[in-house]
Amino acid sequence: MNKADLIVGLQWGDEGKGKIVDHMAQNVDVVCRFAGGHNAGHTIVVDGTTYALHLIPSGVLNPNAINIIGNGVVVSPENLINKELKQFSNLQGKLFISDKAHLLFPFHALIDQAKEKMRKKAIGTTGKGIGPAYADKVLRVGHRVGELKNSEKLTSKIISYFETNKEFFDVMGVEIPKEEELLKDIRWYKENLESYITDTTQLVWKLLKEDKKVLLEGAQGTMLDIDHGTYPYVTSSNTVSSSSCSGMGLNQKDIGFVTGIAKAYCTRVGNGPFPSEDFGADGDKMADVGREFGTTTGRKRRCGWFDAVAAKYACRLNGVDQVALMKMDVLDGFEKIKVCIGYEFEGEVIDYVPYDLEDVKPVYKEFKGWDKVEGVREFDDLPSEAKEYIKALEELINTKIGIISTSPDREDTIVR
């Protein structure tokens, strides 16, 4: 039986996972999303055409790959039907959605946004309703995608949930949908999605048994993991590689080769600690050249230097076999490039990620910059300073850098 390979973000998301999944998807049969929701945003450029994906796995751009949205995902039917599915003509037989995945409704987004306004210091969520949808799941008042099959029953369950939680909705200032409208929406979700809904656990087991090549596509990044990230400034799901097991119905023995994705520098959207953030001209230049604006919310991403402490931690947490170092070209022309190699924490320098990153100060090592790597496709053609930077990072994070990306395009990818 085949094992499923996996890709996972090593930083605060937006590392360029979409490009690598798309690149790898050319040689796989199945791509699966196992956690998160449409908070994820992957931009993929193929032959100059740009695609924006949120819930649908990035394997959708390979005409031969099957794409699975697993049980660990929270699914917004609204977003899926109105935004994402519209980019493609027909995904019958190419897309499958777990009947055990949880439904994310428009009222979840309204609660998310209302809660953000009430917080003294906002988390800076995407406002898509991810936290409230996962909270409902954990509180055991959520609803699974499979329940769409019986629209009337699902509607009446949601209406009775509204009735028992009326005060909560009042405090939040969130208007409860009317029964007829809700039923109409749910019927519309059913009509559009029913043909994709299935038991994806059985499906992925069958595909692995048939020795199909399966790729598990992580969303977000390790530092946004609800347990291992910079809590509370994190997302509401586990983003690390092990969550692919619970989120797909696999076990740890099913997982094969793990590729961790990291930018050659670092970015973060939303609030929360980011020790190697650069507030000066260098950070601005990274944002400009790297076009660091979110795919999901359009927000400007905060930029800074590669954080080798966080990346080493992420490699160990995820069992990373190789790193894909992305957006190397964005650092073209920088005279000096800094890397965070330690944190000053409670009077000493540490090389691990403590429970709170709020008050740590970065300790940097400087590297000589290079002229240009943009578009380079062979390792040997990289400038010597770029090769030295890559080798130094490998030592700092204790992991091989097997892939280097030198532009958004699928083809501009060095495989060592």
Ligand code: GDP
């Ligand atoms: P994801 O969420 O991890 O899939 O990443 P996003 O798609 O949100 O953000 C990564 C952005 O970087 C996208 O706009 C990609 O087109 C772009 N990108 C990926 N790799 C490279 C690269 O090597 N160089 C440059 N300049 N852009 C890249």
Ligand code: IMO
């Ligand atoms: P991809 O898959 C970057 C961030 C939000 C916010 C925090 C919580 O594209 O890498 P949420 O809406 O999840 O409750 O927001 O998590 N966040 C991401 N940041 N990339 C993502 O996904 C993200 N998904 C969530 O900005 O700080």
Ligand code: MG
């Ligand atoms: Mg993204």
